[in-house]
Amino acid sequence: MGTVGKAISLLELFSVDEPELGLSDLARRSGFDKATTRRLLVALTSHGFVEQDAGTRHYRLGAGLSRLARIREARFPFLQTAVPLVRDLAASTAETVHLSEFGVDRLVTVHVEHPARANRVNVDIGQLLPLHSTASGIAYLAFARDETVKACLAGSLDAFTAHTLIEPAAISRSMGEARERGYSICDQGYEEGVISVAAAIRAADGFALGTIAVAAPKARTTAAAIAERGLAVMEAAREISMRLNGENLQTLRRQA
Amino acid sequence: MGTVGKAISLLELFSVDEPELGLSDLARRSGFDKATTRRLLVALTSHGFVEQDAGTRHYRLGAGLSRLARIREARFPFLQTAVPLVRDLAASTAETVHLSEFGVDRLVTVHVEHPARANRVNVDIGQLLPLHSTASGIAYLAFARDETVKACLAGSLDAFTAHTLIEPAAISRSMGEARERGYSICDQGYEEGVISVAAAIRAADGFALGTIAVAAPKARTTAAAIAERGLAVMEAAREISMRLNGENLQTLRRQA
């Protein structure tokens, strides 16, 4: 791995659960030498990607990242556009709704709304979702570029639960169903006891760029609820896509 | 400059005005060799910090940045907290209101509300503000750590207009006034014909972490309007600080 990759992988150690980490901790988790880790942190700090707490000397993500993210968001107002619809959907379903955007080879969770009840599915902002074993992933793949689908199915596919589909043929079938139906269903493919539905948010060219999903404890979820949520999530995704692309969303090339 | 610094300085070439850049362009502007530039871009792309348009082959900021920025925001909800108050202030003043956060040695503009009129001060998201020559900068310095103030005054201070204060003593005086008054005033210190007021948003320890400012064309701004806006911006900053720190904002050590 090159030096910039190492620097970035340091940044990736921070999470919602652990937003502040010390030098030794970072060195341990990254596997880099303490001196290396520190040199990288200094470089990142000097550009505002990392900040150091004056008191504890621990490190945290810096304002430079917010800046760049805002510049990106100004050009491509994904969050701004989608968040209100995520809220609406969360209110009407009373279950966890999460929004994700594609990045490299996974989906990046960029927004979450949790219902005000104790028994719920918990998703963290920044959480990374695999493509083959989540409702969001299948919804994304259903409208992704062939190269992306191929790259996904070619890699080694982890089985997170006993229900995870890992045969390319089974995943392809699942994608096909999602494409026809307009939304995907994933029954405990990523975590035991969780059932989700998701739909793809699409760019002007018709290809998926992210997803919106509703996740709920399977124990209290009926088949009728799934169908209802599926329609709702599909409608929300359609509306977000429309708003993003100014009404002129092309019909997708790749139809079922 | 180390390799990670170079990689980051590539990212910094993107802006709201130019959110997409080609390889040659990036190489030219950064001053790096084309091969180097590309290697850096590949590294950044493979971690989702940069995306490449499939059609134009141009590069843009990637979803990985949004992810990290959201993780940061989850821990420290500066934007979430402040934006509503920025909106209120923009509505009541009918002038440009911008919010900034300290980073490295400057203020980073993280949110802007523009009034719906043609003649207005324009501020872009991501814009970097110098500390010594803007209302925000002076407001920040007035409640910054001594080290920060010292580092600022020690550096070479650019004169952006004929009105820019560049003598450390004059800047210190300006800071003192801002501290007493509760808000800063900057009369064309950064751009000719623009007058701004700003107040510091403070962390739990009493030190500034950002600012909120109102900027207007000087031609239509009376002394009374300045005073009125000063109070409003001060109140907004106080409210944001309160909400961020859960009511227990410590009185600042360094008083006038």
Add this chain to the structure above:
DNA sequence: AATAATGGTTCAAATAATGAACCAACCACC
């Protein structure tokens, strides 16, 4: 058809990154 852009690649030479060993300071625990 020639010209000058563009994005992208190669490999010996130059440079920057590495890490074991080293401080100093802090904390917990007899």
Add this chain to the structure above:
DNA sequence: GGTGGTTGGTTCATTATTTGAACCATTATT
């Protein structure tokens, strides 16, 4: 008030990575 185990931080000879001139393939422009 030692003692051992932390922590953050630094040094410098060794080592591995980055560098860039020259290269190719495409795609406009003239």
